[in-house]
Amino acid sequence: MREPVQVYLESDDSALLARLAATVGLSKAEVMRRGMRAFAREQNLESPMLRFVAEQAGGEWPADVAAAHDDVLADAYRGRRGRRP
Numbered sequence: 001m002r003e004p005v006q007v008y009l010e011s012d013d014s015a016l017l018a019r020l021a022a023t024v025g026l027s028k029a030e031v032m033r034r035g036m037r038a039f040a041r042e043q044n045l046e047s048p049m050l051r052f053v054a055e056q057a058g059g060e061w062p063a064d065v066a067a068a069h070d071d072v073l074a075d076a077y078r079g080r081r082g083r084r085p
Contacts, residue, residue, distance in 0.1 A: 007032070052076070 009017065021028045040046045056076070065072050 017028050017031060020026075020031045024031070026034075037046065037050070052073075062068065062072060
C-alpha cells in the first residue's frame with residue numbers, strides 16, 4: 001500500500017527532478033523512489049527483502065519454488081545465519 005508524502009524542493013532541485021523524469025520516461029515519484037533506494041544502498045540501509053531479492057537474482061532456484069516459497073525463503077534465511085535446532 002502506498003502512502004502520500006509531501007516534499008518541498010528548491011527550484012533547481014525541482015527542475016532537475018523534472019528533467020530526470022522526462023529523460024528516462026518515469027514519473028517524478030518513481031525517480032524519487034529509485035533515488036531513495038539508491039541512497040539507502042549507499043548507507044547499507046536498504047530493505048532486507050530487497051537485498052535478499054538482489055542477492056538471489058542470479059542464483060539457482062529449485063523447480064518447486066512457487067509451491068514451496070516459504071520453505072525456500074526459510075532455508076535461505078537459516079543458511080545465512082546458521083541452522084537452527
